[in-house]
Amino acid sequence: MKQISSFSFDDKEISTEGIEINTWLYENNAIDFTVNIWDFGGQEIYHATHQFFLSKRSLYLLVWDSDIADEQIHYWINVINILSNHSPILLVLNKIDLKVRKIQQNYFERKYPNIVGFFQISAKLRLNVDKLISAIKEQIAKLPHIGEVIPKQWLEIRTELKSLERNHISISEYIDICRKYKLDREDAMVLSQYFHDIGVFLHFQYNHILSKIIFLCPSWVTDAVYKLTDTPQIRDNNGLFNLLDLQVFWGNYPEEKHIHLLELMRNFELCFELPNKKEFIIPELLSTEQPEFVWKEEENLKYQLRYDFIPPGIMTRFIVRNHDLIEESLFWKNGVILCAENSRALITYNVLERIIRVRICGTNKKDMLATIRRDFHYIDFTLNYPTHNESIGCICSSCITRDIPYFFDFKTLAIYQQRIPKKIECPISHKLISIDELIGNIEIIQDAKQSIYNIYNFEKGANHMEIKNLNITGGNINIADKIDKIVYNESTGISHEEFIKVLDHIMHLPTTEVERLKKHYYKIETDYSIEEKQSIGENVKQSLLTTGLSLVQNLAASAVFELVKPVLFQVN
Structure with missing residues (x-):
């Protein structure tokens, strides 16, 4: 990235850890451009956190070298496509001075139409870097928001904010600056959202705590987040930390701002507070070891989500969202047990199969399932609906005792739900199953238009x-x-x-x-x-x-x- 923004290269520089943010200034066709470059570290520990900083209004460079397997390239393209809604991508093979490996360019172009260019470079020797820079400038000029006419005051406010050379300001200070340029509070909030969207600063104006502060330097924030996830003591402690730990790990940050940084992590569903302990957990750092527990296997309601590609962090975000329902300390990186209203739910994520499995026992199984589905659907919504198949286990006398029953696809159930009688045949027992008994009040599709009229x-x-x-x-x-x-x-x-x-x-x-x-x-x-x-x-x-x-x-x-x-x- 430094070859692009500053024409420099340091072969002793280590790989990016977390996120590194730089600014690139250039002129193109007599127009001055200011480009914010966000360099994301590729290590697995950062994957779940990166998703909160990937923007739709962006051009993406996927930089890889010959030692990277095709599966990893596919992985990152899928992450970009899901989280940025198929923003343009330049695929860049680096270190060709050491080794060159060809990929099936035509295949990638067919599979991912938003790939707009392929390049082979050597950042060390600056081979083909100028061609890459030309392509970057060309693609940036094509981004939908480039060329938008914005009020002159907005640029003046941005210039003044930059001149402050501060990491953060209060919302009242920001409002006062906007008023100098004839913007009232409502207009200032519109501008705040725009600057937040394009990465000028970070302002989470709809969070009660975070709305009171504007982070003028995004890297100041991201460094704080990754400071915790990178700390060996917290990693070795399976993501556990307390408020006193923050005084050590965030020692370079004003103590009065710790509450804002902690709230930011909670807002991103990166951590949660353990009840009555004043301790916090970062689920992404949890052990993958499943703890010992007793589970009642009889008459479980079984449900599963099978993803074509599952973005990082879905399971850990689900754990954060439902931390108040966790039974004792029964949670790990890829699973959790919830307990509510005389029901227990075991939710596990199989990484290799890309399946989230749910087993529920107790007297209110369907209500518990409704709660679980709601949160997974919301997380899917925030991830631009990654493609998946949703299914529920058959409850016939043959399947209810099986560890793996026959699973009915929800799309199929939606068809049979419109028929009279509302029944579907189990392929294993050949018995007719009542749709109402199978799913209860769980709504597959909502077409209440006529009844509402x-x-x-x-x-x-x-x-x-x-x-x-x-x-x-x-x-x-x-x-x-x-x-x-x-x-x-x-x-x-x-x-x-x-x-x-x-x-x-x-x-x-x-x-x-x-x-x-x-x-x-x-x-x-x-x-x-x-x-x-x-x-x-x-x-x-x-x-x-x-x-x-x-x-x-x-x-x-x-x-x-x-x-x-x-x-x-x-x-x-």
């Missing part, structure tokens, strides 16, 4: 909709016996049909989920500030996403605030 007073073409005397008893638990009036407003940015889906989704949430949503609105009668609406709306949005309501993803946080509040609180 029958319940709601809905007039097409109107700019609002009133819902009267609503009484839904289906699904899990309804939140309202009666809603006198809810008004749809087109300014929320969704259609009537989407509005109906939001209502139906919330009405069928379990009581615990509804109460969690309500808690975001900590004051009901009084007015909220713009900042409060943004913060609450984003929290509600993230909560709804975890329950599987993906259509709110593209809604503004303020719109989510206005949309959901009356649904939750207009209850007699």
Whole structure:
């Protein structure tokens, strides 16, 4: 990377650990470009963390040498494609002064259409580096956001922030700077999101703790994260650390900022706090050894997710998200046991087979499965939906006692669910299995449009909709016996049909989920500030996403605030 940004090379330099960030300035066709280069270390320990810094608005260089197997090249291309939504890639073979290995270029081009170039270089001897630089400049110029017209004040604010030469500033300092350039608070937040997206700085404005600080130097943050994951003491301790340890490992960081850096790791689902211990675990550093435990094998509900390619960190993120349900200390890098409402769930990840397996025993197996599916679906959502197959084990008398029953694909079940009677034949026992008994209230597909139209007073073409005397008893638990009036407003940015889906989704949430949503609105009668609406709306949005309501993803946080509040609180 230094050959590109500064025309230098140091053959004694070690491989990148974590992330190294540099700035490259150049002129192309009389236009000045400022490019942020993020150099990601390829060691396995970093893979799960890298995903949070891969951006869609980027060009990727996948640099490899002749000792790298094709499987690793495929691995990284898949990671890039999943996390960046198929951004352009330049495939670069380095160290050709030592050894050259050909790859099947035509095959890679067919399999990965977003590969836009292949290069063979020697950074040490600077062979073909100039050709690579020309290609990089050409591809950067083609990125969708290049050439966007932005307000002059934005550039002036960026220049002033850079001149501060500080690692971070408070949100109030940032707002004051924006006001100097005639930007109000709302416009400042829009600019903050834009700068965050393109890597100028990091600001997680919808997290209660992180919203109060702007990280002007992203490498200051990433270095702190990798400082923990790279510390031998924490690695040897299977990812365990406490608050006192941070004073040692983050000794070069102001102690008052430790809470922000720790919250950043929690926000990225990289660590969680052990209950009542003031200790934390980084699951990616856990042992792969499965602990000893007793498991009841009889009448288990079995479920599995089989991925074509499984991005790093799915299992450890799931553990973080469900740490409050973990039974005692029964968790390891590729597995966990959860316990809730008289049910136990054993969730394991087989790395080689790319399968996540779930076994559930107890009296509320299907409710437990619904919780597990919800979180895996949310993680898949954040990873741009990696391709996978979802299936559930047969419950016939022959299969229920088998370690490996016949597994019904959910897509197949969706077809049979529309038939009368709702039954499907087990290929092993040839017995007919009731779809309702197999999956209970677990919804495979949601096509409640017609039934919703029958319940709601809905007039097409109107700019609002009133819902009267609503009484839904289906699904899990309804939140309202009666809603006198809810008004749809087109300014929320969704259609009537989407509005109906939001209502139906919330009405069928379990009581615990509804109460969690309500808690975001900590004051009901009084007015909220713009900042409060943004913060609450984003929290509600993230909560709804975890329950599987993906259509709110593209809604503004303020719109989510206005949309959901009356649904939750207009209850007699």
